[in-house]
Amino acid sequence: MKASHLGYSAVSALLLGGSSVNAIQVDFTSTQSIIQACSEITYGMMKYYTGNNTGDTPGNLPSPYYWWEAGGMFGSLIDYWYYTGDESYIPVTTQGLLSQVGPDNDYMPPNQTKTEGNDDQAFWGFAVMSAAEYKFPDPPAGQPQWLALAQAVFNTQAGRWDPQTCGGGLRWQIFTFNNGFNYKNSISNGCFFQLAARLAAYTGNQTYAQWAEKTWDWVNGVGLITPQYVVWDGTDDTQNCTSFNHIQWTYNAAVYLLGAAVMWNITSDQVWKDRTNGIINGLDVFFTTTPANVMYEVACEPQGTCDVDQQSFKAYVSRWMAATIKVAPWTESMLQPKLQASSEAAAQQCSGPNNACGLQWTKGSTYDGLTGVGQQMAAMEVIGARLIDRVGGPVTNKTGGTSVGDPSAGSGQNNNPSNPLATKPVTTGEKAGAGFLTALILIGILGGAWWMVA
Numbered sequence: 001m002k003a004s005h006l007g008y009s010a011v012s013a014l015l016l017g018g019s020s021v022n023a024i025q026v027d028f029t030s031t032q033s034i035i036q037a038c039s040e041i042t043y044g045m046m047k048y049y050t051g052n053n054t055g056d057t058p059g060n061l062p063s064p065y066y067w068w069e070a071g072g073m074f075g076s077l078i079d080y081w082y083y084t085g086d087e088s089y090i091p092v093t094t095q096g097l098l099s100q101v102g103p104d105n106d107y108m109p110p111n112q113t114k115t116e117g118n119d120d121q122a123f124w125g126f127a128v129m130s131a132a133e134y135k136f137p138d139p140p141a142g143q144p145q146w147l148a149l150a151q152a153v154f155n156t157q158a159g160r161w162d163p164q165t166c167g168g169g170l171r172w173q174i175f176t177f178n179n180g181f182n183y184k185n186s187i188s189n190g191c192f193f194q195l196a197a198r199l200a201a202y203t204g205n206q207t208y209a210q211w212a213e214k215t216w217d218w219v220n221g222v223g224l225i226t227p228q229y230v231v232w233d234g235t236d237d238t239q240n241c242t243s244f245n246h247i248q249w250t251y252n253a254a255v256y257l258l259g260a261a262v263m264w265n266i267t268s269d270q271v272w273k274d275r276t277n278g279i280i281n282g283l284d285v286f287f288t289t290t291p292a293n294v295m296y297e298v299a300c301e302p303q304g305t306c307d308v309d310q311q312s313f314k315a316y317v318s319r320w321m322a323a324t325i326k327v328a329p330w331t332e333s334m335l336q337p338k339l340q341a342s343s344e345a346a347a348q349q350c351s352g353p354n355n356a357c358g359l360q361w362t363k364g365s366t367y368d369g370l371t372g373v374g375q376q377m378a379a380m381e382v383i384g385a386r387l388i389d390r391v392g393g394p395v396t397n398k399t400g401g402t403s404v405g406d407p408s409a410g411s412g413q414n415n416n417p418s419n420p421l422a423t424k425p426v427t428t429g430e431k432a433g434a435g436f437l438t439a440l441i442l443i444g445i446l447g448g449a450w451w452m453v454a
């Protein structure tokens with residue numbers, strides 16, 4: 001992910017104000033109509049995917065999409081199949097997910113080291129974890145299997161836990177030569193937390209649950225999640241994590257939601273119930289009051305500055321809210337009004353050419369002109385979430401899961417500190433880059449808007 005927490009690389013908004021075209025038609029009382037809408041939106045999303053073309057790289061999206069977003073997209077294709085039962089994209093999804101595993105079967109392809117942070121790797125890990133949980137067709141024998149791939153992502157990240165500064169936590173970046181190596185952030189730690197919780201649920205292995213606990217405790221102890229369940233973006237380890245970038249992104253909060261709900265599911269512990277409820281209350285900042293309950297990216301949507309990464313965040317929030325209902329059923333009454341209002345608003349915003357979906361669900365059917373993979377993904381996820389009550393919950397090893405695991409997967413060379421990639425000295429240019437990043441974070445802190453103030 002490219003400095004996605006900064007929010008400065010604004011995408012120029014093509015303001016097609018007033019151009020209210022026909023929005024996608026959805027009858028939300030009809031399962032068939034919801035499925036049809038998801039199908040149309042997913043078709044629109046796949047128009048961006050070139051990995052299928054002769055000579056192109058399977059599993060990747062073309063520029064300006066970073067590698068991680070393809071992982072997010074394949075996760076959405078699994079959700080699409082899960083919600084609708086439409087098998088059309090199974091082959092392209094399987095091919096894409098298996099093409100990017102890299103030589104060590106851990107989603108560390110050497111040709112992505114310049115863009116890959118812990119969070120990026122984790123979005124591929126989430127896709128294969130969902131594949132195991134929803135019984136997406138297993139790859140042929142001899143190919144890497146969904147569960148083992150998720151375990152490999154977990155194991156590589158557990159090996160990166162870093163107690164040298166701030167008492168622990170994961171850094172944003174994996175490699176010292178990438179900007180943001182000094183940044184310990186909520187999304188990287190939140191992804192690791194959620195993946196650990198889901199692996200604990202699927203396998204029953206308590207080691208994963210212990211890692212989830214430990215990560216939660218660190219994130220809260222250091223103050224990335226406040227006692228009021230505000231989730232800040234990240235903190236600088238050169239200051240031992242005592243100052244924060246106070247920007248709030250939807251997916252930073254929501255990644256903890258599903259993790260906490262899964263921890264409640266496997267422990268029945270009131271502590272996790274309280275945390276889940278707390279996070280749900282904390283999500284309120286991302287939903288408008290007029291119109292009520294419509295999801296928006298508060299840090300960039302109103303200003304029109306959401307970058308390509310940020311344009312996809314609402315997809316993961318919708319996905320994790322729906323999945324939370326499955327593992328923590330008591331959350332349904334709190335989450336459904338938000339999913340319902342947001343899905344209806346999103347459908348109206350699918351009012352561009354060929355029903356392309358815009359970014360801002362708060363704009364009704366007035367198309368905002370901001371289309372892309374993230375917008376299609378987000379609209380599909382939130383509309384598909386309306387089918388959550390008609391699909392089964394995630395399976396586990398004991399309740400019908402068939403994905404074959406490997407608890408020691410991911411012990412490859414990429415995670416070994418003796419790997420020259422991980423210890424490559426930082427050049428002057430890269431240092432300047434890192435300093436620039438720190439400066440931007442500082443500007444972010446000083447130039448905070450009302451919602452950034454603690």
Ligand SMILES: *[C@@H]1O[C@H](CO)[C@@H](O)[C@H](O)[C@H]1NC(C)=O
Pocket residue numbers: 046049052092
């Ligand atoms: C990918 O290619 C296959 C044929 O090789 C085609 O049937 C399929 O529709 C393509 N899928 C997408 C998503 O472009």
Ligand SMILES: *[C@@H]1O[C@H](CO)[C@@H](O)[C@H](O)[C@H]1NC(C)=O
Pocket residue numbers: 057058060099100101102103109110111
């Ligand atoms: C990069 O690595 C992946 C995974 O190892 C591989 O499939 C792909 O062909 C490589 N090249 C490019 C240009 O992505």
Ligand SMILES: *[C@@H]1O[C@H](CO)[C@@H](O)[C@H](O)[C@H]1NC(C)=O
Pocket residue numbers: 165166167221222240
């Ligand atoms: C750094 O932060 C950690 C966690 O908050 C704390 O335990 C440790 O004592 C701090 N170290 C220094 C040198 O302040």
Ligand SMILES: *[C@@H]1O[C@H](CO)[C@@H](O)[C@H](O)[C@H]1NC(C)=O
Pocket residue numbers: 155205206207208407408
């Ligand atoms: C449980 O997970 C840990 C951490 O990955 C692993 O070392 C251990 O072998 C696993 N135990 C079993 C019984 O699979």
Ligand SMILES: *[C@@H]1O[C@H](CO)[C@@H](O)[C@H](O)[C@H]1NC(C)=O
Pocket residue numbers: 265326327328329392393394395
């Ligand atoms: C835990 O999640 C599973 C999968 O959705 C569900 O069947 C089960 O009822 C949940 N447990 C509780 C106590 O709600």
Ligand SMILES: *[C@@H]1O[C@H](CO)[C@@H](O)[C@H](O)[C@H]1NC(C)=O
Pocket residue numbers: 397398401402403404405
């Ligand atoms: C489920 O777990 C058991 C015990 O760890 C193991 O023997 C079995 O192979 C697992 N099933 C699958 C499908 O991996």
